[in-house]
Amino acid sequence: MNTPSNALHDSPRRTNRASITQLIFDDLRQRILDRQFVRGGRLPTEKQLVAHYGVSVASLREAIRGLASAGFVEVRHGKGVFVTASAEDLIANSLNSMIQLENVGMAHVLGVHGALNTYASELAAARATPQDVDTMQKALIAVDHAVTPEDIADGLTRFLNALVRASGNPLLVSLCQFLTTVQIGLAREIQGKRFEAWRKTAARLSNGRQRIVDAIRIGDVDGARVAARAFHEHSISVFNALPKANDAVVQDLAISAFFSKLLQQMMR
Structure with missing residues (x-):
């Protein structure tokens, strides 16, 4: 099973901010569905994700908020972002x-x-x-x-x-x-x-x-x-x-x- 750091590869292509946010959302969502990030596990740190996608903190956080709203992750302040997605x-x-x-x-x-x-x-x-x-x-x-x-x-x-x-x-x-x-x-x-x-x-x-x-x-x-x-x-x-x-x-x-x-x- 991939660890949070080595599960990242081939980041989505950059366009405008709205598109960037959607691309990050789609990419992380697909990695969760592919079980590169497993339920209960933590996503890479904010610093790692910003560096990987080459985006601003604001764009990344917007994508994470979208994932949280959709039930894929939970943000635990001071601890990180954890995968919570379940079929149910x-x-x-x-x-x-x-x-x-x-x-x-x-x-x-x-x-x-x-x-x-x-x-x-x-x-x-x-x-x-x-x-x-x-x-x-x-x-x-x-x-x-x-x-x-x-x-x-x-x-x-x-x-x-x-x-x-x-x-x-x-x-x-x-x-x-x-x-x-x-x-x-x-x-x-x-x-x-x-x-x-x-x-x-x-x-x-x-x-x-x-x-x-x-x-x-x-x-x-x-x-x-x-x-x-x-x-x-x-x-x-x-x-x-x-x-x-x-x-x-x-x-x-x-x-x-x-x-x-x-x-x-x-x-x-």
Whole structure:
């Protein structure tokens, strides 16, 4: 693996300042994606980067700010610039922007999540290990024995994430983990901190979740697909029946504020 100093080579050609900043941004971004700079590692020092690119400190810092805003790096004052990019964060950032730009509504988000989870269930039925199934089952048990809303939310998140990880598809994992966070975040917005409301909603969907796990346990691909599709349809009906589901904050297709807050929480 290249070290920060020897990972630099062939700096981008200089033009005007705006173009220079963009070229530095693109070059460093590509090096991160190529794993020349690995997650958790530190970029070369500001002095090294300025010398390498032959630019001003101002141009370099502007490019670094862009990388930080995009979720690729984190500036730690007094320590340096560290690579923080992860597939989940990058996808979350991109999807959040698209959701706000296109005024995507909750129905669209939940619909896509359901379709992806159905596909994940099929793959999991074909690929899941006994350990994967055990992780899913333990998450469901945790939901059933939860005593707080946070316990239920945590158990549901662990179940959905374990399900998609069992698919063995890294792109599917990243997409579904983001959408799971959205779905659980929406539940928090609607249900608040009322444990009884959380308990009743979780209980209504308990059998459906168990059917998915049972199909995956025996390697029944068709059964897993049918169970996951039925679970999604039931989830939508349960969601629509919630007391606050018809509030403007949920029905309004311009839900950028919700997603902005959610993304900030995810990127912390």
